Amino acid sequence: MSTLITCEHVDFGYENQDAVIDLSMKVEEGDYLCVVGANGSGKSTLVKGLLGLLKPTGGKLTVAEELRRTGIGYLPQQTAAQRDFPATVWEVVLSGALSRMGNRPFYTPAERKLAADSMEKLGISDLRKRCYRELSGGQQQRVLIARALCATSRMLILDEPVTGLDPSAIQELYRLVRKLNQEGVTILMVSHDVSGILGQASRILHLQQKALFYGTPEEYVKSPVSRTFLGGEEQ
Amino acid sequence: MILEMLSYPFLVRAFAGGILVSLCAALLGVSLVLKRYSMIGDGLSHVSFGALSVALAAGWSPLPVSIPVVVLAAFFLLRITESGKMKSDAAIAMISASALAIGITVTSLTTGMTTDVSSYMFGSILAMSRADVRLAVALSLVVLGMFVFCYHKIFAVTFDENFAKATGVKVSLYNVVIAVLTAVTIVLGMRMMGAMLISSLIIFPALTSMRVFKSFRGVVWSSAVLSVVCFCVGMTVSYRFSTPAGASVVLVNLAAFLLSCAVQAAVRAVRAR
Numbered sequence: 001m002s003t004l005i006t007c008e009h010v011d012f013g014y015e016n017q018d019a020v021i022d023l024s025m026k027v028e029e030g031d032y033l034c035v036v037g038a039n040g041s042g043k044s045t046l047v048k049g050l051l052g053l054l055k056p057t058g059g060k061l062t063v064a065e066e067l068r069r070t071g072i073g074y075l076p077q078q079t080a081a082q083r084d085f086p087a088t089v090w091e092v093v094l095s096g097a098l099s100r101m102g103n104r105p106f107y108t109p110a111e112r113k114l115a116a117d118s119m120e121k122l123g124i125s126d127l128r129k130r131c132y133r134e135l136s137g138g139q140q141q142r143v144l145i146a147r148a149l150c151a152t153s154r155m156l157i158l159d160e161p162v163t164g165l166d167p168s169a170i171q172e173l174y175r176l177v178r179k180l181n182q183e184g185v186t187i188l189m190v191s192h193d194v195s196g197i198l199g200q201a202s203r204i205l206h207l208q209q210k211a212l213f214y215g216t217p218e219e220y221v222k223s224p225v226s227r228t229f230l231g232g233e234e235q
Numbered sequence: 236m237i238l239e240m241l242s243y244p245f246l247v248r249a250f251a252g253g254i255l256v257s258l259c260a261a262l263l264g265v266s267l268v269l270k271r272y273s274m275i276g277d278g279l280s281h282v283s284f285g286a287l288s289v290a291l292a293a294g295w296s297p298l299p300v301s302i303p304v305v306v307l308a309a310f311f312l313l314r315i316t317e318s319g320k321m322k323s324d325a326a327i328a329m330i331s332a333s334a335l336a337i338g339i340t341v342t343s344l345t346t347g348m349t350t351d352v353s354s355y356m357f358g359s360i361l362a363m364s365r366a367d368v369r370l371a372v373a374l375s376l377v378v379l380g381m382f383v384f385c386y387h388k389i390f391a392v393t394f395d396e397n398f399a400k401a402t403g404v405k406v407s408l409y410n411v412v413i414a415v416l417t418a419v420t421i422v423l424g425m426r427m428m429g430a431m432l433i434s435s436l437i438i439f440p441a442l443t444s445m446r447v448f449k450s451f452r453g454v455v456w457s458s459a460v461l462s463v464v465c466f467c468v469g470m471t472v473s474y475r476f477s478t479p480a481g482a483s484v485v486l487v488n489l490a491a492f493l494l495s496c497a498v499q500a501a502v503r504a505v506r507a508r
Binding site for chain 1: 269270271383384385386387388390391394395397398399400401402403404444445448449450451452453454
């Protein structure tokens with residue numbers, strides 16, 4: 001077991017305002033960490049920081065050498081423009097290998113194989129020639145996860161992956177993510193759906209600018225912090 | 236008739252320059268339309284009109300003045316659209332109208348509404364000079380080079396900026412390059428197509444192709460081919476029936492778009508049966 005990401009009293013933020021303050025946490029290899037919190041609590045800022053799109057304004061962020069080399073697999077929130085985008089599933093998945101490409105203008109056979117394997121892993125090989133905009137929400141998420149796995153199979157960051165999915169697609173996505181985790185992919189998932197992830201995650205981080213809670217799901221359910229989110233479980 | 240057309244040097248220049256400009260506009264247009272930046276093209280053409288009118292009134296040569304101004308405007312419009320602080324569509328509409336107003340005011344105070352201004356508004360087939368054609372060749376070499384060597388990066392930036400950023404692509408650099416190239420395309424094409432009509436060269440081919448093709452590669456190829464074909468057909472119609480060149484090209488593009496809608500509807504109807 002090695003540590004992939006370490007945050008020591010880290011602050012993240014924009015020009016004059018820090019959205020994440022004094023955060024200390026660790027992501028170990030094989031972890032399944034869920035980040036929860038209200039809207040505007042700094043979850044997306046934290047993700048940007050971990051991906052290296054934002055520099056910490058304070059504290060110390062250490063990212064393991066291997067992740068810095070290949071990057072972190074990332075599943076961003078979907079944008080409105082993507083819903084009617086003309087692209088085949090293959091084109092989308094292959095674009096995940098972009099970080100390996102450097103300044104080369106074309107993909108190598110090895111990168112194509114990687115994309116094909118990653119589609120196989122997610123059971124979407126038969127969708128290869130289909131148009132991305134014609135897929136269901138759940139299928140689209142699979143495509144985007146396959147794309148993220150082309151960048152690296154070490155760690156995956158998912159930003160609000162269940163937004164806009166119907167309940168059965170949500171359950172399927174959770175099953176899929178758990179399966180990937182069991183196969184050794186470290187997961188960091190940002191979510192609104194607190195009750196849905198309790199049975200999933202190995203660790204919970206509840207963010208409200210500062211870390212209100214950081215620990216196992218069992219402790220989280222007992223903690224006073226979770227009550228505002230879970231509700232209805234007062235003694 | 237084609238031989239007859241090619242016996243006029245100004246028509247040869249118009250064809251050569253126009254084909255290259257349509258090609259660039261269509262390729263850049265795919266990225267702009269898919270990223271919901273179509274309004275930038277429209278805004279830039281109005282700014283370009285304003286800049287040309289001022290240059291004309293002051294007696295400067297038009298291209299060296301308007302290209303830097305429009306490139307600056309492209310930077311600015313992109314910033315507005317990216318930051319999302321102001322409602323970007325409203326901001327662009329405001330800038331368009333203001334640039335147009337400045338152009339019209341300056342012109343009527345100095346030279347008056349001459350044919351020059353009218354041809355900038357609605358285009359003139361005589362507008363392509365030798366220097367314009369040379370610039371069009373340079374521009375299309377840059378645009379084609381970019382699409383050949385950075386095709387996959389352009390796809391990633393167009394499909395998903397956040398993912399592209401996270402994998403280390405310099406997204407804002409690509410956005411700026413695309414905006415600058417669009418600015419040059421618009422200034423070049425504007426005098427032939429007209430300030431009011433040039434943005435259709437950017438938008439139509441991409442929109443039509445999106446209805447027919449399901450892959451990004453298909454849309455890029457189809458836009459490029461369609462744009463050049465529509466331009467040539469439009470120019471020929473314009474020559475044959477003495478219709479205004481810019482407007483004819485736009486109408487041919489519209490016809491292609493309607494045709495693609497009809498084909499799509501027919502395909503759906505057949506499948507539903």
